Amino acid sequence: MHTHRKIIHIDMDAFYAAVEQRDFPEYRGRPIIVGGSPDKRGVVATCSYEARKFGIHSAMPSSRARRLCPQAIFVRPRFEVYRQLSAQIRAVFQRYTDLIEPLSLDEAYLDVTKNTDFQGSATRIAQAIKADIFRDTRLTASAGVSYNKFLAKIASDMDKPDGLYVITPDEGAAFADALAIGKFHGIGKVTEAKMHDLDIITGRDLKTWSLEDLQDVFGKAAHYYYHAARGIDDRPVESQRVRQSIGSETTFDQDLSDSGDMLLQLRQRSSEVAHELVARGISGRTLTIKVKFDNFEQVTRSRTLEQSFTALSEMNALLPELLAKTDAGQRKVRLLGVTVSGLCVPDKEDSHVQLKLI
Amino acid sequence: MKFSVQRESLLKPLQQVIGAVERRQTLPALANILLRSDDSGISLTATDLEVELQAHLDMELSETGETTLPARKLLDICRTLPESAVLDFDIKADRSAIKSGRSRFSLATLPASDFPTLDELDNSQQLTLSQNELKSLIERTAFAMAQQDVRYYLNGLMLELTAKNIKAVATDGHRLAMCEIPFKSDLDATRQVIIPRKGVMELQRLLENNDDLATIDISNSHIRVTVAGLRFTSKLIDGRFPDYNKVLPKSTDKEMSVDKELFKQALTRTSILSNEKYRGIRLSHEKGSLKLQAHNPEHEEAEEIIEIDYKGEPLEIGFNVTYLLDALSTISSKLVDVKLKDANSSALVMGNGDETARYVVMPMRL
Numbered sequence: 050m051h052t053h054r055k056i057i058h059i060d061m062d063a064f065y066a067a068v069e070q071r072d073f074p075e076y077r078g079r080p081i082i083v084g085g086s087p088d089k090r091g092v093v094a095t096c097s098y099e100a101r102k103f104g105i106h107s108a109m110p111s112s113r114a115r116r117l118c119p120q121a122i123f124v125r126p127r128f129e130v131y132r133q134l135s136a137q138i139r140a141v142f143q144r145y146t147d148l149i150e151p152l153s154l155d156e157a158y159l160d161v162t163k164n165t166d167f168q169g170s171a172t173r174i175a176q177a178i179k180a181d182i183f184r185d186t187r188l189t190a191s192a193g194v195s196y197n198k199f200l201a202k203i204a205s206d207m208d209k210p211d212g213l214y215v216i217t218p219d220e221g222a223a224f225a226d227a228l229a230i231g232k233f234h235g236i237g238k239v240t241e242a243k244m245h246d247l248d249i250i251t252g253r254d255l256k257t258w259s260l261e262d263l264q265d266v267f268g269k270a271a272h273y274y275y276h277a278a279r280g281i282d283d284r285p286v287e288s289q290r291v292r293q294s295i296g297s298e299t300t301f302d303q304d305l306s307d308s309g310d311m312l313l314q315l316r317q318r319s320s321e322v323a324h325e326l327v328a329r330g331i332s333g334r335t336l337t338i339k340v341k342f343d344n345f346e347q348v349t350r351s352r353t354l355e356q357s358f359t360a361l362s363e364m365n366a367l368l369p370e371l372l373a374k375t376d377a378g379q380r381k382v383r384l385l386g387v388t389v390s391g392l393c394v395p396d397k398e399d400s401h402v403q404l405k406l407i
Numbered sequence: 408m409k410f411s412v413q414r415e416s417l418l419k420p421l422q423q424v425i426g427a428v429e430r431r432q433t434l435p436a437l438a439n440i441l442l443r444s445d446d447s448g449i450s451l452t453a454t455d456l457e458v459e460l461q462a463h464l465d466m467e468l469s470e471t472g473e474t475t476l477p478a479r480k481l482l483d484i485c486r487t488l489p490e491s492a493v494l495d496f497d498i499k500a501d502r503s504a505i506k507s508g509r510s511r512f513s514l515a516t517l518p519a520s521d522f523p524t525l526d527e528l529d530n531s532q533q534l535t536l537s538q539n540e541l542k543s544l545i546e547r548t549a550f551a552m553a554q555q556d557v558r559y560y561l562n563g564l565m566l567e568l569t570a571k572n573i574k575a576v577a578t579d580g581h582r583l584a585m586c587e588i589p590f591k592s593d594l595d596a597t598r599q600v601i602i603p604r605k606g607v608m609e610l611q612r613l614l615e616n617n618d619d620l621a622t623i624d625i626s627n628s629h630i631r632v633t634v635a636g637l638r639f640t641s642k643l644i645d646g647r648f649p650d651y652n653k654v655l656p657k658s659t660d661k662e663m664s665v666d667k668e669l670f671k672q673a674l675t676r677t678s679i680l681s682n683e684k685y686r687g688i689r690l691s692h693e694k695g696s697l698k699l700q701a702h703n704p705e706h707e708e709a710e711e712i713i714e715i716d717y718k719g720e721p722l723e724i725g726f727n728v729t730y731l732l733d734a735l736s737t738i739s740s741k742l743v744d745v746k747l748k749d750a751n752s753s754a755l756v757m758g759n760g761d762e763t764a765r766y767v768v769m770p771m772r773l
Contacts, residue, residue: 401685402772
């Protein structure tokens, strides 16, 4: 029998809102919404616990949040500050382990299996991390401790805010059994609905399915679902997360109806993506555009080239043809985005440059 | 419109024209096939507005007329009926009844007037080749056409007519294929047209390997090829094809001669361990021998040495092995000649003793 890993999931409590309340005493104890303006088309990035009582949650349109809680204070996000704090928090993690997988500015997985502080007690390491974060930033975090990423993340949500929750190897299977299917990592709204159609409501229902049957319905993801239902998740904590794609998108203050304007916007997005590619020294092979129409219906169109590209001109040359494959122009558009995937690092020693004839 | 036809007589023309019917159409009528009676029978027409295919079926009709029927459904019905079955068509304004034995089908029709057809070509120039010759011109070059290149004029096959010959040229910007056959015409100036990729593929499929004649009509905007019972029409790509003469290698000072099958097999074997994406392969030429080497990101390696005839300084050069294999596949000579200059310049590949087809392949820097 192999020894279990020790994974901690740290999630800052209402991070952006907590930072605002820390820096502006007048915000304390009041419903704070950090995000886009309710007059335009912003969405809620984070809201304080006071605001959550009104049913407000992140990703909700700001205008809806204001209807739910007219007295809420809307605050523009200060990403510079959040990034700085995030680095400070990362520095805390580094005192305890090198295996850190940041999920966003305010969330990370830590693998502390090899850490021998506190006789190797992951629970006490988590306590120490929480205390360090509070001492260094005056912000609270919730920690989940378990033997894999999936359960650690469930655990951090059990006792929020300022919580600490442990799921031991003996309890893991029971937790997965009772868990609503939508709470499983990687199961979004669409998959959740699909599972509900199949009468899979909790982990217990999921467990009744054989791997083969799951594969028929869910393909590659089936393997993960099958094991997750049994409290098993072998995904390692990846300190060097490999980017799968680089993208940029914007929602417009007013819907666009002219395809010329749309192309202009797409070019701006692709120039941002191109900068990012150059900065990272990588190139991609697939260019995808995303178009969201005024009724929120969304389509993507993509082209994969034989040879990878980094040049903006190569990307821009593909845009008109991709846009023409959508109804953009006949229909109004509220969001446009450009993504490059199929990323690779051009290998210096093994460059394979096909020379051009024409 | 009323007629009876045997399954096999209808199946072949249907299969010939179905290629023009796109799966996703912009106009409802484009999912249909146009049936139109004439003096000697019925013509079947399908189009995607770029390529039009028309087949003719000789027969006696009991009632003439014209209509359009859903192309794939009609083909599927015809295909799945038993051998030698006879189909009786009774076509009314909006419904078409098909009976065969104890099977009955009622298909929706759309009026023939909704169906876009191409009329006679204006100011066309006519020439005649054998099907063989035309098919071979296409087969020996079409593989080098670009696919969905932003340089739209590369996504097709260029036909060049001069007073003395006809040339077909295709290139994707990395390699080029060129084939010419002698042909006497009264043309006083060179003329170039570009047939779009889809048209080329359909034409290649329709042409047969025989000496029957193919009549080619070329107008400013279209090309039409007529063979017995079949008419192919395609729009032309409006653009300038690159000057192929400029990319033909000039000052080559090295020459390899090798048994084609031997070379092909060695390339195929070595390529198994080349990088799957780039397909790079290293060729080291020296007097009497050629070393082929490939390796992939998993650090697996392949190496093979074959006997060649080689004149010139030793040369190490990389290629996309697919480009070489594509060219070799269309060469019928027993020996292949490759002319080279250096690792950054294009190579010229030709069948030994065959001046009609030339392949230019640009190297890959490995």
